[in-house]
Amino acid sequence: MATKNIFRISITIILVLVLAGIIFYPKVKPMFSSGQEEGPQPGMRGRGAGQPLYTSGYILVPTKMNEMVNSTGSLLPDEEVDLAFETSGKVVGIFFEEGRKVKKGELLAKINDKPLQAQLLKLQAQKKLVEEREYRQRQLLDRDAISRESYDQVATELQSIEADMMLIEARIAETEMRAPFDGIVGLRMISEGAYATTQTKIIRLVKTRPLKIEFSIPERYSGEVTPGFPITFVIDGFPEPFEANVYAIAPKVDVNTRTISVRAIYPNTNEELKPGRFASIRARLSEIENAVSIPTEALIAEMSGEKVFIYNNGKAKEVKVETGLRTESHIQIREGLNFGDTLLTTAILQLREDLPIQLDTLVTNQHLVNEEIQ
Structure with a gap:
């Protein structure tokens, strides 16, 4: 009987030790952790003391920038x-x-x-x-x-x-x-x-050749759109766009919408278009050949001005820039950058002067920058 009691006590002690190990093991393990990082943060992949920052590069090449204004308008009869x-x-x-x-x-x-x-x-x-x-x-x-x-x-x-x-x-x-x-x-x-009587309407007379196109543009473009300015407009049901020319501009900005009304004239020689139809207007404002353009996210605004970082001999170099034409996704750089420079476009907030850089992606700007402003 004594042997059986000893055996039971031994089994009980072993079960208690196993259960204690299961309960306390997760709490004890961190005490013996090696101190290693779980993984690199974005832009810091494999980076320790003296290690380079991983970022993406953007090689600047000549581009053509077109600033387009999109608006909506209506077709009006020449006389009614x-x-x-x-x-x-x-x-x-x-x-x-x-x-x-x-x-x-x-x-x-x-x-x-x-x-x-x-x-x-x-x-x-x-x-x-x-x-x-x-x-x-x-x-x-x-x-x-x-x-x-x-x-x-x-x-x-x-x-x-x-x-x-x-x-x-x-x-x-x-x-x-x-x-x-x-x-x-x-x-x-x-x-x-x-x-x-004199108040009785008999008939409506409409002159449909030519047609007027009325639309509005943001007030900041009022100085660029003048009589004779060309526009294009699209009408549902017609595959090709139509061309027209501005002939009149309102002398006052609408204080509620901060836009200015513009009217263009379309010959409508074949009278294929009817007054009252909805039109999608496109007006090309500024056009710059061989422009230095950068993505908007690469530009850093400061109290003292605007700057970017470029790749220079394995390190980040801070460059002050002067901007020009702005579109939704790109900005023209008038001074500070040259064709062939490698612009840094990611991990912007971590970049510092002379910081070691490792390029993990390199893109060449070979596309046409043609933006639309709503």
Whole structure:
């Protein structure tokens, strides 16, 4: 029995030791750690005392920088007007077909003018009689048979009748609605026999050749866009872009949007485009050949100016730069860098003057920098 008790006690002690080892081993292990780093941080791969910083290089070559402004706009008719009569009356004639072209001066509709025509006939008859009297009086005046005063009375009466006739003719003209310019008439809003007033819209006349394109640009570009400035615009349903030229610029910046309104003209010779359509506008502003351009993330801004780091004989070299044209992803460098320099583009915040550098990636800037500004 004593042997069995000793065996049980031994087993119990062993189990207690194993359990204690499982519980306390993770806490004890760090005490015997070798002190080695778990792994290199970004830009610090394998770097210890005196070890180089790993970064990427960007070889500068001549590029072409284009600054494009993207905007949205609408197509507007060259001229547009809602036509109405200048006087009130019953519509006695409609002489146009909806949706067709009309010429300037063409008669489109007419109001009843019979009372006015009757008045005109009466005045014409009176004028004839007064003209005969004026003729006879002038003959007598030439022979000094009547006084000058008698002749002037007849001449004045003739002038008064002529003035009344001109007034009636003007009122008759008001009963005629004529096209003020060449264009296309829309859908008529009244029928023959209806009574029309000066507020009654009869038809809309639209001139679609040429077309205007209205859009807005940021205020900072107002000095670059001038009359004659070329733009391109895209319309849904047409595979190729259209070209137009700016002809007018608003004299004032919109204080709410800080943009300035611009209008361009498109010939629309074949009248393939309709007013009111949405247009995507593209305007090329600045274009620089053989520019030194760098990615925006490589530029470091400081109180004293702007700088970059370049690779020089295995070390980082700080260079002060003067910038120019800025786009969304690239910046033109006017002074400080030359073609062939290797710009450092990663681990920017860790770079210092004369810091040992190891290039793990080297890129040549061979693409066209053509950015779009919204």
